[in-house]
Amino acid sequence: MVNRETWDWNNGxxxxxxLGALEDRFDEVHELTASPDGERIAAPVLTAPDTFSVAxxxxxxxxxxxxxxxxxxxxxxxxTALVRIxxxxxxxxxxxxxxxxxxxxxxPIFSRDGxxxxxxxxxxxxxxxxxxxxxxxxxxxxxxxxxxxxxxxxAAAVVQVEPLAEADVxxxxxxxxxxxxxxxxxxxxxxxxxxxxxxxDGERIAAxVRLDICEYTLAEDSVPWDNRFGCIWEPSYRNGSSxxxxxxxxxxxxxxxxxxxxxxxxxxxxxxxxxxxxxGSRIAAVATTSFGQWSVVVDDRLWxxxxxxxxxxxxxxxxxxxxxxxxxxxxxxxxxVDDRPWTETFDMAWDPIxxxxxxxxxxxxxxxxxxxxxxxxxxxxxWFDMLWDPIxxxxxxxxxxxxxxxxxxxxxxxxxxxxxxx
Amino acid sequence: MADLEDMxxxxxxxxxxIAKLTPERIERTVNKVLTQETAARLKIYMDTCVHCGxxxxxxxxxxxxxxxxxxxxxxxxxxxxxEMVRRKGKVDAEFLHNAARIAFIDxxxxxxxxxxxxFGIDISYLIMTTRRILNLLGxxxxxxxxxxxxxxxxxxxxxVQQDDWxxxxxxxxxxxxxxxxxxxxxxxKEGADIMYSVIGPEPKILAQLIANMAIIFKxxxxxxxxxxxDGWDNSNMAMYSGDFETMGRVERLHWDRASQLKVKxxxxxxxxxxxxxxxxxxxxxxxxxxxxxPMVHAVEYYYDIIKSGRIKIAHKYEGSxxxxxxxxxxxxxxxxxxxxxxxxxICEDFRDMDPHYEHNYCCQAGGGLINCGPPWKRSxxxxxxxxxxxxxxxxxxxxxxxxxxxxxxxEDIIGHxxxxxxxxxISELLVKTMEMSEA
Ligand code: SF4
Ligand code: SF4
Ligand code: SF4
Numbered sequence: 001m002v003n004r005e006t007w008d009w010n011n012g013x014x015x016x017x018x019l020g021a022l023e024d025r026f027d028e029v030h031e032l033t034a035s036p037d038g039e040r041i042a043a044p045v046l047t048a049p050d051t052f053s054v055a056x057x058x059x060x061x062x063x064x065x066x067x068x069x070x071x072x073x074x075x076x077x078x079x080t081a082l083v084r085i086x087x088x089x090x091x092x093x094x095x096x097x098x099x100x101x102x103x104x105x106x107x108p109i110f111s112r113d114g115x116x117x118x119x120x121x122x123x124x125x126x127x128x129x130x131x132x133x134x135x136x137x138x139x140x141x142x143x144x145x146x147x148x149x150x151x152x153x154x155a156a157a158v159v160q161v162e163p164l165a166e167a168d169v170x171x172x173x174x175x176x177x178x179x180x181x182x183x184x185x186x187x188x189x190x191x192x193x194x195x196x197x198x199x200x201d202g203e204r205i206a207a208x209v210r211l212d213i214c215e216y217t218l219a220e221d222s223v224p225w226d227n228r229f230g231c232i233w234e235p236s237y238r239n240g241s242s243x244x245x246x247x248x249x250x251x252x253x254x255x256x257x258x259x260x261x262x263x264x265x266x267x268x269x270x271x272x273x274x275x276x277x278x279x280g281s282r283i284a285a286v287a288t289t290s291f292g293q294w295s296v297v298v299d300d301r302l303w304x305x306x307x308x309x310x311x312x313x314x315x316x317x318x319x320x321x322x323x324x325x326x327x328x329x330x331x332x333x334x335x336x337v338d339d340r341p342w343t344e345t346f347d348m349a350w351d352p353i354x355x356x357x358x359x360x361x362x363x364x365x366x367x368x369x370x371x372x373x374x375x376x377x378x379x380x381x382x383w384f385d386m387l388w389d390p391i392x393x394x395x396x397x398x399x400x401x402x403x404x405x406x407x408x409x410x411x412x413x414x415x416x417x418x419x420x421x422x
Numbered sequence: 423m424a425d426l427e428d429m430x431x432x433x434x435x436x437x438x439x440i441a442k443l444t445p446e447r448i449e450r451t452v453n454k455v456l457t458q459e460t461a462a463r464l465k466i467y468m469d470t471c472v473h474c475g476x477x478x479x480x481x482x483x484x485x486x487x488x489x490x491x492x493x494x495x496x497x498x499x500x501x502x503x504x505e506m507v508r509r510k511g512k513v514d515a516e517f518l519h520n521a522a523r524i525a526f527i528d529x530x531x532x533x534x535x536x537x538x539x540x541f542g543i544d545i546s547y548l549i550m551t552t553r554r555i556l557n558l559l560g561x562x563x564x565x566x567x568x569x570x571x572x573x574x575x576x577x578x579x580x581x582v583q584q585d586d587w588x589x590x591x592x593x594x595x596x597x598x599x600x601x602x603x604x605x606x607x608x609x610x611k612e613g614a615d616i617m618y619s620v621i622g623p624e625p626k627i628l629a630q631l632i633a634n635m636a637i638i639f640k641x642x643x644x645x646x647x648x649x650x651x652d653g654w655d656n657s658n659m660a661m662y663s664g665d666f667e668t669m670g671r672v673e674r675l676h677w678d679r680a681s682q683l684k685v686k687x688x689x690x691x692x693x694x695x696x697x698x699x700x701x702x703x704x705x706x707x708x709x710x711x712x713x714x715x716p717m718v719h720a721v722e723y724y725y726d727i728i729k730s731g732r733i734k735i736a737h738k739y740e741g742s743x744x745x746x747x748x749x750x751x752x753x754x755x756x757x758x759x760x761x762x763x764x765x766x767x768i769c770e771d772f773r774d775m776d777p778h779y780e781h782n783y784c785c786q787a788g789g790g791l792i793n794c795g796p797p798w799k800r801s802x803x804x805x806x807x808x809x810x811x812x813x814x815x816x817x818x819x820x821x822x823x824x825x826x827x828x829x830x831x832x833e834d835i836i837g838h839x840x841x842x843x844x845x846x847x848i849s850e851l852l853v854k855t856m857e858m859s860e861a
Contacts, residue, residue, distance in 0.1 A: 028604075028606075030606075030608070031608060031610075031611050067592065069609065070609075070610070070650070103585075104585035104588075104589065106584060106585055106588055106650070106651075107584070107651065120584065120585075122583070122585045127583075142575075142576075142583060143584075144575075144576065144577075144584055144652065160575070166568075167564055167565060167568040167795075168568075169434075169435055169564050169567045169568050169571060170434075170438070172568075172571045172575075173560075176575075177575065191574070192574050192575055194671075210574070213557065213558060213560055213665065214557075214558055214665070214667055216667070230667065231667045231670070231671075251458065252458060252459070269709045270708055270709035272674075288709040290709075291706070291709060291710065291711045292709070292710060292711040292712075294709075308711070309710075309714050309715075310677075310681065310710070310714035310715075312681060328714065328715075331716075347686065348613070348684055348686065350684065366613070
């Protein structure tokens, strides 16, 4: 969502697409995807038996494919789909497939501004990565998991670097997995590697690695931390620095370790999904101190409120001063902001969205199969048949709401302060 | 005296790894688990057992092996974990060789015996603790370890590559459309009511079962989805090899996927151990008291859609059937009545096994046993003659097995004891018997 400033932020409601008409035009209309700016809605459609295209508002891509799925808008608003042509797969952008095609292509990921797209590919029974349509030269027996640096200049994948014979349990423990960065595998092999993560400047890359049956640590640029842990979860870099941290399990309980050493005094039964404030100075994570007491811990201080089912990854306000999370308790979904749970609960609640100044928190919620935006704990919009996450205007005074009512996608721009006027 | 043939089996995962161990490492590992990982429970059980032997007759291996006392549940823990405690971890290679056989092959952790122990001693827990120690020593039957390695590397049980998973769902969708036009397998549909998850062997060797379920969902009018990426496998053999870290990683991903897809519940295919992993052992290791999002076993789901009339049976299956009560969903969850409701709804001629319900004998395939592979198959057969007798006693021509391990295990028993019947999942019968219209 890089160019939010250029979107139409004039108050009012505009019908974008008659979905009923879309259904009438095609034999099948698959899952709908709305563009971030709310100007377009797209879906894979069946144009003839076994023939797919992509419908966008009342148009459709010229090209037809044997399959089209996994529609996604890049952060800069381009529509992508995975498509199959002559039994080979590639990515199509705004209807234009990349020139190269492979046995399989999947898991497209985008750089922060959307200019770089990486996918995992299989070619002649071997695995590798393609970046903006060009495949790495080196190929591997397997690959799972992909990462791009925020600027898109570097790509990495978890790769199997040694073939393994069937049931070769000894070879497995000698290490057959590693990371490949920009096409080159790390020199060192590990039993397993998980969760590759780039630093913000793309200069460094780290991953969880497994060194023995029950011995884990992080490796950065192929060098493992000296300390070993009973278990570990995916790492994060502090924004704006090269400090690397991850939840680690020490003597049966969890804490956060930074550059190899525990930095928090607290120990938890579980600790994961750490998130950094935008300036990198604060850490919030999901934790439980005993069975089913899920909560949020911010800079080593646990919230007082807890939730028996689950807490989703916490979200920082843009200035890092506030923390919110989606929570589930006694079978109902809700939100909690700075340790205060909303009183209203829902059949489902999506991620919290802070206003640019951090003063307000909005979220998409569901009740009885209908969807609405709630703001600061209270109902803020009418209930719709379908809804995408609301988006604040750059100045925070307006909200873009992409919603389907009576079979039509409508793009609403509404004053945050006054809300929908009925 | 334990089976001599079994005692002589050399399993590289067990014996080659034992050969690499030092007495110090063995002692350190045993004591680490005893002091850091086992609750007071272990000691209480040891102090409570009065060696009355009342648990003996409850175990299929004891009964099937002519009441050989070495196969009584209490003997299995006496010869493994209790001896490790008694000797403070000073046990040798021969001891570990035998302990691995007992813990991984002779006990399926089915928990039947606990029901007959006057003190409710949980033999299965004690056996799992033995397995935990053996896992940390690297002493795990080769094929079971390979399955765990697959979980660790791929997050699924059968080394299924990410592209093969997607491709399989796509061709299963096409196959399902041949049976019922318009059937879909919606991938990554955020906000669907149901996420459907399966076990690794389905895409690998039993892909038809996924198409079956797609048809059932279509007829029932369900709003459902499947994840296109890792986290789709709900099974967990790492739980049974004692690699709890890998177990936890696999379960976390499964529940992460469900929460990312914003589903209201997860419906899982017909599997017993996967239910245990996803509902009990996995969540507990991770800090949950129960699955964070409700988990519905296929049997419960079929019950709901039949009972509520969302699917109707057009013509019942006429052949004679019996049913294997899978330990993990019957003894573990109490689904026996729903299971019978479903079977009676679909089948004309249902004959129960004796004993049944929570008293049913385990198939001697679950608990990781069948995953120990070919070297141990004869042993499994010998340990479950009673199951062959049970099946034979019903006179049924088909055994319905709403659990993958039961399915394979009972197929083996039928072959070994020449029972001349077949096994079937419920979904296979459901797609043949339910009303289907393309509306
Ligand atoms: S197989 Fe079942 S009955 Fe036999 S000892 Fe193990 S848990 Fe008990
Ligand atoms: S029935 Fe219970 S007390 Fe008796 S021998 Fe078995 S485990 Fe021990
Ligand atoms: S495979 Fe089936 S019967 Fe056997 S242990 Fe599992 S659930 Fe029990």
